[in-house]
Amino acid sequence: MSHSLKNHKEKKSRKTIKVPDFRKYSTKILVKKIFKSSSGIKILWDDNTSTYYNRFWLRENSPDPQTTHPDSREQLINLLSIPDDLSIKCAEITESGKVRIVWSPENKESFYDYSWLRFWGENRFNKQVGLPKQELWKNFSDKGLPKVTWSKENQNECLLKWLQHLKAFGLSLLKGVGSSPKGLEEILETFAIIKESNFGKIFDVKFEEEPISNAYTNIELPLHGDLCTRQFMPKYQFLHCLENSTEAGESLLADGFMLAKILKEKDPFAYNSLTKIDVHFINKAENSDYQWVEKVINLNKSGEVTEMRLSPWLRGPVCGNKEEEEHFYKAFRTFMKLAEDTDFQEKIKLEKGDILGFNNTRILHGRNAIGKGGERWLRGCYMDGDDVDSTLRMGRIPRPL
Ligand SMILES: [Fe+2]
Structure with a gap:
């Protein structure tokens, strides 16, 4: 059973954005389980792969309007204003499939789009995000020059x-x-x-x-x-x-x-x-x-x-x-x-x-x-x-x- 549902309603903000940028994210793979640790969370997905996210990266990318400007989608928060002892009090899946995190000691909650998490979990080490793969060649005698x-x-x-x-x-x-x-x-x-x-x-x-x-x-x-x-x-x-x-x-x-x-x-x-x-x-x-x-x-x-x-x-x-x-x-x-x-x-x-x-x-x-x-x-x-x-x-x- 994926996305074990919790009934947490997102508070209506002055302009709710789903992700802290302008890309369109989508995945059919759902979140199976979330594990929290002192440094972040690990998500186990429905396809049995897992991805990891650091607490500071998640916190500074919270899509709420105090952290991320809803129009520019750039960060408003100063990284140094996040407490050194930032920790995750709670990490769970909401009814709409979002990942909800409650932060300590701020006692603040953040909601993350799971497609966004999946994309950056998979592409963390990809230096050519969204670009065609390099193909080396010796000549084009068979198929002709592109x-x-x-x-x-x-x-x-x-x-x-x-x-x-x-x-x-x-x-x-x-x-x-x-x-x-x-x-x-x-x-x-x-x-x-x-x-x-x-x-x-x-x-x-x-x-x-x-x-x-x-x-x-x-x-x-x-x-x-x-x-x-x-x-x-x-x-x-x-x-x-x-x-x-x-x-x-x-x-x-x-x-x-x-x-x-x-x-x-x-x-x-x-x-x-x-x-x-x-x-x-x-x-x-x-x-x-x-x-x-x-x-x-x-x-x-x-x-x-x-x-x-x-x-x-x-x-x-x-x-x-x-x-x-x-x-x-x-x-x-x-x-x-x-x-x-x-x-x-x-x-x-x-x-x-x-x-x-x-x-x-x-x-x-x-x-x-x-x-x-x-x-x-x-x-x-x-x-x-x-x-x-x-x-x-x-x-x-x-x-x-
Ligand atoms: Fe030349």
Whole structure:
């Protein structure tokens, strides 16, 4: 028997809210039993799983209007105003299925929505709440590059699908957006703020007589990430193809996280060197001097790869002793050879009206040399990751066209 019913009526507040945020929570799994302890409660659910909640976390998230502002849903209570000796006098299930807690020494009662408790009990350790799971790839020779065709009438569904692919695979192609020079900004600004850099808000990738970057030449560009010289590399890069009538000039793409995984399996010592030894990343320009010191492969505390800094032409000295520097070069050359393996690359010739989006901290990008004749004009920009994540969690584009 679930939700063993107790007849406690919630007091009518000036504005009753069920949960201390704006998310919609629902679960079909009911509370079977509640166990209280000196530090919090444990809930045993109908599916025989259990979840734990700390007393202070529960107390400061009480959805009553003294604790949580009913409009902003932000906390009104100061954590320090909660007594040190906070304890749970009573924890039980009400008639409506809520979890009722009576606090001591305050002698205050709080009512918690069980779906909210279930969600945060399950997602406590989830660092990607509400987001698609990352899927590593070697190439897309079987199923083709993830893509979506643009439709202004169905822009919500279309952009969400595009961003889901972008989040999961690290790249995604949006086709058929036309070739208006303003098109890139117009579409991206429906859900995000474009990140400006010293290359401007929007940059044009086309041949220049006096280039400030190798990107603005016709030469081949080996696989790389952009702006490795910055503390915060732009998370995403978008390239809108306005013209591509030249011979060759195909875009090359590789999943840097997959390459790191393969390197770890094949040559753990090289992997270790690239995740441990710092190197200077230094730009080369007459009017700027951007520098940052970091590893090539960056990991989080759980040892998962979170960022790749592959910059074949913008590196300074290695921050290491004689042996470490030697290890670094050996490891970096091994990694570059791996990145050159065409089995781990996707090659695509962008077409007029395509927008290619990719995770600049994961996907390595480059291009074949551009042939003679015709014109190749890509418009590009950068973006941080938060707007993409927020849009995916909301499940809708915040500012449709
Ligand atoms: Fe680039």
